[in-house]
Amino acid sequence: MTMLPTPASERVGPAFSVDGMLTARNKTRQAIADVAAQIRPGMVEEDAVQLAKQTLIDSGMALSWHPTRVRFGANTMKPMRQPSEPGVVLGEHDIFFLDIAPRLDAWEGDGGKSFTVGANEDHARCARDAEALFHDVRGVWQREGLSGQALYAYADRQARALGWELNFDLPGHRVSDFPHAAIHTGSLADLQTRPSEMRWILEIHLRDPQGRFGAFFEDMLLGNEHYV
Template sequence: MTATLNKEAVGLAYSLEGMLHAKRKTWEAIDEMARRVKPGMLESEAQVMSLEVLNELGMDRIWHPSKIRFGENTLKTFKQRSDGDPVLAPNDIFFIDLGVVWDRHEGDSGATFTVGDDPEMKACAVAAKTLFDQVHDYWRTHKVAGPELYRYADEQATAMGWKLNLEIKGHRVSDFPHAIYRAGDLGNFEDCPNVGLWILEIQIAHPTRPFGAFYEDLLA
C-alpha cells in the first residue's frame, strides 16, 4: 500500500478540479491548433504555431515538449525524433500531443486529425479515440490495475484490426512537477489507478501502411 500511495502522491497545490481545468484548457489548445494546421505546412511550422497558441491561451509553462507529427512520423513514439521536416499533404494524417501547465496543474492530452479524404487515415484517427474510450470505460467499470488495462487495450486493438504500440503505456500527472514521484508507467502500475492522477495513452499503427494514430487523456 505504501508503494501505491507514493506512486500516487501529489503536491500541496493539487486538486481534482485543477486537473480537470488543465484538461479543458489543453483540449482548447489542441482544437485551436488543429484548426490552424493546413496542407502545405511544414511540421516545423506547426511546432512554432503550437507555441503561439499556448501563449495566446495563457499557459503557465510547457512541462513536456509539444509534439506535432505529420504522415509517417505518426508512427514515432514520444522520445523518437521526427524523420526530416515533412510537408502535410492534401490527403494526410497528423497528431498533436501537448503537456502544458495551467494554474499549477499538468494537462496532458493528444489526438489525431486528418486532411483530405483518405478513408483509411480517417478510420485510423477514429479508431485511436474509440479504443481510448473503450479502455477508459473498462477502467471505470472493472477497476483493474495498469497491466490489465493495457492487456485489454492490446486485445481490443487487435480485434479492431490495428497494431497497438505497447511501448507507450501512460504515466502520472498532478500539480507541477509530477516527476518528483517517479511513479513509472501506468501500464506497470500494480493497482487500480485513481481518478485525476494518470494519463492513458493509446498509439496504434495501420497494419500495412506507414502511418498511425495517437490519443491520450486523463483518467477521470
C-alpha cells in the same frame, strides 16, 4: 472505517487541486482544437510545432515537461522519444496528431488527438479507432476496476482485433501538480493496482501494421461526466 494510506504511485504535491487540474485539462483540450483548426495541407511540420507553442503561450499556459509535438504523415508512426524526420509536409489526404503537455500555474495538463485532411478512409478509421479505444479502455476501468497492467493488456487485444498495433512505448503516466516526476515516474501499463481518477494519463497510440501511419489519443482517466 479505517482509511488506507495513499499508495506512493498516487500521491500528489502540495498544490494539487481538483479545480486546477480540470481547468488545466480543459484549456489543454481547447488548445488542441485551436491548433488543429489552423493546420492545412502544404504546411511543414516544424511550422505546426511553432504554431502549437505560440497557441499555448497565448492561452496563458507554460510549455512544460515534455516537448510540444505535432506529427504529420509518416512521422505519426514514430515513438514519441524518437524525433520526427525533418521537413515533412502535410499532404492533401493525410493524418496528423498533436501531443501537448502544458502547465497552467501549478497544474499539469496533458492531451493528444489525431486529425485527418482530405479523404483517406484508412487514416480516418485509425484516428477514430484511437479515440474510441481510449474510451473503451476507460469504460473497462470504470466498470471492472482493472489494474493498469490489465488495462493495457486489454487495449493490446482490442487494437489487434481492430487491425492495428498498439505502441507500448507510450504506456501512460502520472499527472499532478507540477512536477509529477518528483512524485512518481512509473508508467500506467506497469501499475499493478487500479488507477484512481484524476491521477493518470491513458495513452493510446495505434500504428498501421504496414508501417505507413499511426494515430494517437490521450487524456486523463475520468468519469463519463467529463465527456459530454
